[in-house]
Amino acid sequence: MKIWPIMKKELRLYFTTPVAYGVMFFFLLVMGYFFFSIFSFYTMASMQSAMNPQMARDLNPTDSVMRPLFSNMSVILLLLMPLVTMRLFAEERKNGTIELLLTYPVRDGAVLLGKFFAALVLYVVMLVLTLLYPGIVMYFTRLEWGPILTGYVGLLLMGATFIAVGVCISSFFENQIMAGTATFVVLLMFWVIGWSGDAAGGIWKTVLSELSIIEHFDTFAKGIFDTKDIVYYVNFTLLALFIGLKSLETRRWKG
Amino acid sequence: MIEVQGLTKHYGAFTAIRDVTFDVAPGQIVGFLGPNGAGKSTTMRILSCFMPASGGTARVAGYDVFSQSMEVRRRIGYLPESVPLYTDMRVAPYLDFVAEVKGVPRATRKRRVAEVMDKCLISDVQYRLISGLSKGYRQRVGLAQAIVNDPHVLILDEPTIGLDPRQITEIRALIKSLAGEHTVILSTHILPEVSMVCSGVIIINKGSVVAQGPIDSLVEAFFPLSRVQVELAAPPDSAREALRGIPGVRDVRDVLTGDGTAAFAVEAARDRDVRGEIFQLAIDQRWRLLELRREGMTLEEVFMKIVAGEEAGEPEPRVPAEPVPAHETTS
Ligand SMILES: Nc1ncnc2c1ncn2[C@@H]1O[C@H](COP(=O)(O)OP(=O)(O)OP(=O)(O)O)[C@@H](O)[C@H]1O
Ligand SMILES: [Mg+2]
Numbered sequence: 115m116k117i118w119p120i121m122k123k124e125l126r127l128y129f130t131t132p133v134a135y136g137v138m139f140f141f142l143l144v145m146g147y148f149f150f151s152i153f154s155f156y157t158m159a160s161m162q163s164a165m166n167p168q169m170a171r172d173l174n175p176t177d178s179v180m181r182p183l184f185s186n187m188s189v190i191l192l193l194l195m196p197l198v199t200m201r202l203f204a205e206e207r208k209n210g211t212i213e214l215l216l217t218y219p220v221r222d223g224a225v226l227l228g229k230f231f232a233a234l235v236l237y238v239v240m241l242v243l244t245l246l247y248p249g250i251v252m253y254f255t256r257l258e259w260g261p262i263l264t265g266y267v268g269l270l271l272m273g274a275t276f277i278a279v280g281v282c283i284s285s286f287f288e289n290q291i292m293a294g295t296a297t298f299v300v301l302l303m304f305w306v307i308g309w310s311g312d313a314a315g316g317i318w319k320t321v322l323s324e325l326s327i328i329e330h331f332d333t334f335a336k337g338i339f340d341t342k343d344i345v346y347y348v349n350f351t352l353l354a355l356f357i358g359l360k361s362l363e364t365r366r367w368k369g
Numbered sequence: 370m371i372e373v374q375g376l377t378k379h380y381g382a383f384t385a386i387r388d389v390t391f392d393v394a395p396g397q398i399v400g401f402l403g404p405n406g407a408g409k410s411t412t413m414r415i416l417s418c419f420m421p422a423s424g425g426t427a428r429v430a431g432y433d434v435f436s437q438s439m440e441v442r443r444r445i446g447y448l449p450e451s452v453p454l455y456t457d458m459r460v461a462p463y464l465d466f467v468a469e470v471k472g473v474p475r476a477t478r479k480r481r482v483a484e485v486m487d488k489c490l491i492s493d494v495q496y497r498l499i500s501g502l503s504k505g506y507r508q509r510v511g512l513a514q515a516i517v518n519d520p521h522v523l524i525l526d527e528p529t530i531g532l533d534p535r536q537i538t539e540i541r542a543l544i545k546s547l548a549g550e551h552t553v554i555l556s557t558h559i560l561p562e563v564s565m566v567c568s569g570v571i572i573i574n575k576g577s578v579v580a581q582g583p584i585d586s587l588v589e590a591f592f593p594l595s596r597v598q599v600e601l602a603a604p605p606d607s608a609r610e611a612l613r614g615i616p617g618v619r620d621v622r623d624v625l626t627g628d629g630t631a632a633f634a635v636e637a638a639r640d641r642d643v644r645g646e647i648f649q650l651a652i653d654q655r656w657r658l659l660e661l662r663r664e665g666m667t668l669e670e671v672f673m674k675i676v677a678g679e680e681a682g683e684p685e686p687r688v689p690a691e692p693v694p695a696h697e698t699t700s
Contacts, residue, residue: 119469123455126466131457210453214514217417218470219442366420 116220120228121235124202128236137198141190141240148186149247152179157254175251176261176337183247184265184335188328191273192301198236199280200294202229203362207288212365222362226281226355233277241269261337268334271347275327276301278351282358285365301327370395370522370552371416375425378411385411386576388425393569396549400563401556403573404676409556410450410526412573416554417447417524430521430552443472446515450526450556452507456500460491460510463499464517471518481517488543489513490536504531512540516547523547525555529562541566560669570668572675579675584668591671594619594636599647600660605631611650617641630659 128134156178163173206212215225251257280297287293308326312319323329327350330343371393378385386408393399403409415422416429418438426433432440455463464482473481486492489509494502499510508531515523528544529537545566547553554571557563563570564584572580580587601608605623608631612621617637624632637643644661651658 116470116472119466122469123458123466126462127455127457209456210449210451211455212453213414213419213449213451214447214453217419217442217445217447218467219439219472220470221439 117224117228117231120220120225121232124229124232125235128198128232133198133201134236134239137194137236138240138243141194142243144190145183145187145244145247148190149183149250152182152186153247153251175255176258179251180248180257180262180265181335184269185328185332187244187269188272188331191269191276192305192328193298195233195237195273195276196280196294196297196301199233199277199297200284200290202233202281203284204287204290204293207365208290216362216366222366223359226285226358226362230277230281230355233281234274237273237277238270241266241273258337261335264334264337264339267339268331268343271334271344271351272327272331275347275350275354278354278358282354282361285358285361370397370430371554372428373412373416373425374427376412376415376422376427377424378408378415378420379423384576386573389573389576389578390425391571391578391581393552393554395552397569398544398548398553398555398567400567400570401554401573402558402560402563402570402672403556407573408576409573413447413524413526413554413556414449417445417449418442419447419449443518444521446518446520446523448511448515448523448525448528452511454499454507454510454514457498459496459498460502461486461495463510464513467514468517473518481519485513485517488516490539505533505536508532509536509540512543521552523551523553523555525553527556527558529557529559537562560667560672564668572672574676580671587671588668589639591674593639595639595641596664597635597637597644597647598624598632598660598662598664599635599658600625600630600632601651601656602630602659603651603654603656604629607654608656609633611654612647615643615646615650617643632660 156173156175159178160173203212206215216222248257248262279300280293283297283300284290284293287296304325304327308323308329310322312323314322324346330346333340333343371391373389373391376389377387389408389412401409401412414420416427416434418434418441421435426435428434429441430444432438432444434441455466458466461482464485465478468478468482469475483492486495489512491506491509491513494506499507502510508528512525512528515525523544525544529540532540541562544553544555548568555567567584569583570581570587571578580590582590599612609621609623612618612633612635615635615637618635619638620636622634622636624634635643635647642663644663647661648658650656
């Protein structure tokens with residue numbers, strides 16, 4: 115499998131064009147804003163709690179800073195990741211480069227995985243940059259390692275799912291904007307599906323909220339590894355990649 | 370090296386090529402000709418394993434393009450008609466990427482990329498962004514990516530389109546230099562180019578192969594006669610009679626008759642050169658000879674005749690179906 119050259123090429127394209135820097139910049143900007151408001155709210159609350167011992171017991175930086183930060187991050191990523199993945203196949207189809215790429219001695223699967231991993235590497239870089247925030251918190255107060263670790267593992271799994279869905283959908287479109295929008299709509303649907311579960315009630319509530327792409331992240335943010343959630347993200351990712359592969363193969367038949 | 374048997378491709382309800390059959394012997398350069406929309410690019414896309422055929426088989430470098438596509442892809446270089454390149458990359462890194470994907474070993478890759486850049490005359494732009502290159506340079510980068518893995522078979526879809534006259538000559542020389550070790554199939558609309566570069570042609574029209582073989586035998590098959598243009602200062606009627614009397618002459622047609630001069634097209638058997646006899650006739654009759662020119666039948670005429678004949682529904686002449694002979698290139 116020649117995944118590596120494809121991945122290298124995609125990373126080169128991400129980092130020699132403004133794509134990667136633009137996405138990272140806006141991500142850090144928005145997350146910085148959220149962090150700043152959450153953290154300053156927390157410092158204010160902890161100052162007040164100095165006078166109120168009961169309140170102080172409920173207040174810890176993991177629950178009042180990191181958890182809200184993680185859940186904000188998951189929503190921002192849902193908005194941002196389609197912008198990272200939309201070009202992966204749509205651009206190649208638009209420019210016709212797919213015609214050359216698919217006649218090189220690489221399997222369709224390797225092309226797909228190369229692109230997937232390239233976006234994943236960019237995503238990991240984005241996550242590493244956000245380590246700044248727990249770093250700042252730790253500078254002022256003690257922070258538990260466990261929930262941060264599980265939170266980041268959760269973000270990685272969830273992001274991989276976002277990327278897999280994005281790569282898959284990108285293979286259906288020639289237009290990048292269409293690919294990005296469709297990815298966003300699909301991810302959004304899998305997010306809000308949990309809410310409609312609340313309205314439905316009963317067995318549907320369980321089923322629909324189990325399908326929700328963000329609800330599964332909540333347990334990670336709480337500092338818990340639940341196999342169920344890991345299985346959900348891994349399966350979702352594999353399914354999306356599989357559909358992407360099939361779509362590539364069908365494209366060939368249509369010529 | 371390329372064996373195509375009964376190849377058919379449908380795009381939805383539309384049949385782009387129907388029952389296409391041809392062979393290209395190893396070491397040959399073959400021109401793939403046909404009017405717009407004939408199905409040249411479609412055939413080449415199938416040969417390059419970009420898309421599967423709807424029916425029939427194709428073997429390239431000894432492997433089936435459908436069931437052994439990886440083996441085929443390792444051994445070919447393909448230049449699509451639109452020359453799609455990663456415009457956000459620079460030339461050298463782009464070629465390095467292609468070389469890596471095509472499995473050029475790491476140790477020799479750098480040297481190999483430098484080599485093809487030299488061959489395709491793009492060393493001077495190797496650090497430029499592809500988006501900033503002119504059409505001709507992009508074409509050459511496209512050619513470089515096709516040959517970077519030193520493939521057995523090259524499939525080039527209109528490789529000289531968009532080049533300036535000097536570049537065309539250089540690229541043709543490059544393609545010609547590939548003959549022998551490489552087998553090349555190239556499509557083009559520039560017919561003189563085919564006579565210059567290729568040893569054989571395949572002509573396709575409306576999705577079907579209508580003629581194939583070495584250029585000379587094609588011309589012979591379609592034009593069994595040779596033609597001589599004569600202009601004499603002589604009375605037309607007696608001149609016509611006299612020309613008809615020359616042994617070997619099959620037909621004399623009036624081109625232009627005027628004040629004391631007469632122009633004719635004299636057709637004779639292909640292997641007969643009647644110019645000497647015409648000259649002698651003029652001397653004997655004391656006619657002034659104003660023009661005497663043997664007309665070469667060109668591939669253009671063959672092409673026009675085939676394609677126009679198809680359109681008019683004329684029965685086509687019998688075409689030699691033998692494949693192009695090996696290791697022989699006409700200049
Ligand atoms: N993807 C496609 N979908 C539907 N029809 C197609 C497709 N590609 C080509 N065709 C049709 O198939 C026919 C053959 O096209 P092809 O591109 O092979 O012609 P060509 O011989 O390369 O012509 P040209 O000299 O213009 O390059 C054309 O009528 C074209 O409209
Ligand atoms: Mg074409």
